[in-house]
Amino acid sequence: MKNTSLIFNSPVKKLKVMPREKLVVHGPQALTDAELLAIFLRIGVAGKSAIELADDMLLHFGGVKQVISATLQDFCAIKGLGLAKYAQFQAASELVKRAINQGFNAQTCFTEPTVVDQFLLANFEYSKHERFAGLFLNSKNHLIKFDYLFNGSINSAQVYPRTVAQYCLKHNAAAVIFAHNHPSGDIQPSESDIALTLQLKKTLALIDVKVLDHFVIGINQTFSMAGHQMI
Structure with a gap:
């Protein structure tokens, strides 16, 4: 040697x-x-x-x-x-x-913020513009699909609840976790972020889909709204 x-x-x-x-x-x-x-x-x-x-x-x-x-x-x-x-x-x-991703499998439960944090930091692609994504889960909170739903500008992404509901039905989801990035790196959710999440939660309840959390992604860190009792 x-x-x-x-x-x-x-x-x-x-x-x-x-x-x-x-x-x-x-x-x-x-x-x-x-x-x-x-x-x-x-x-x-x-x-x-x-x-x-x-x-x-x-x-x-x-x-x-x-x-x-x-x-x-x-x-x-x-x-x-x-x-x-x-x-x-x-x-x-x-x-x-x-x-x-080898640490995640079909039986991984996405109810723990640390699990979602690790998944998002590995899979949410860096962008200079805001992107809005969803983790669609089954009734046991196992991941069905991770999907980007909307692309926006440098400081906002237009999100349409009706389109989100269509994605939930498409993936036959029982629950969903949302995530979007802040290109500035600031992970604190804005008032509009919180308001949007509450609106989505209300809309998706009509089709029996639970909104479990909404993560804001910065540079190598995330913020869980549910973890901070914001939703």
Whole structure:
């Protein structure tokens, strides 16, 4: 087995420990976001190291999740990035999502906010615009379908209760959990968010569908309205 302690015994390595060697010795949790991205990048561009290029990416997009969720066009707009790197990042993102989703199965009960939180953080795609989605559940609160229902602007999404009811009937749902994102990252629900949820709850009660919760999604965090007794 390779003696990783030699990495730090070298006079050269003591001056500058590369991300890959740092990961081997201390584990991935010891690396910064830029260092983790640099491992995927492998090399930088003229005048910039891989870490400096990674720093540029984080500054440009605003964070790791935004980097992973960037469109091909936006990603390749940064000098030194192209289709091959984009494909690598997308593949890594999909592998993480699949690994997390292996923890969910047909018998997973979506009544605990922590379960829904984990599911949404793994599956709700980052967007610069508001999106409104539903987790449609059966009578045992097992997931039937996760669906995006409406797309909106940078600060709002128009939601139509009648259309939501049609989705519930389409999926033969007994209950539903709603989720929408705030592109600003602020997870506090607005008064209109709460009012909409109460309106949907009243409308769906007419077809015997329960509204269990409504989550607001920010950057790597969520807010449960039911968990805060708002609905």
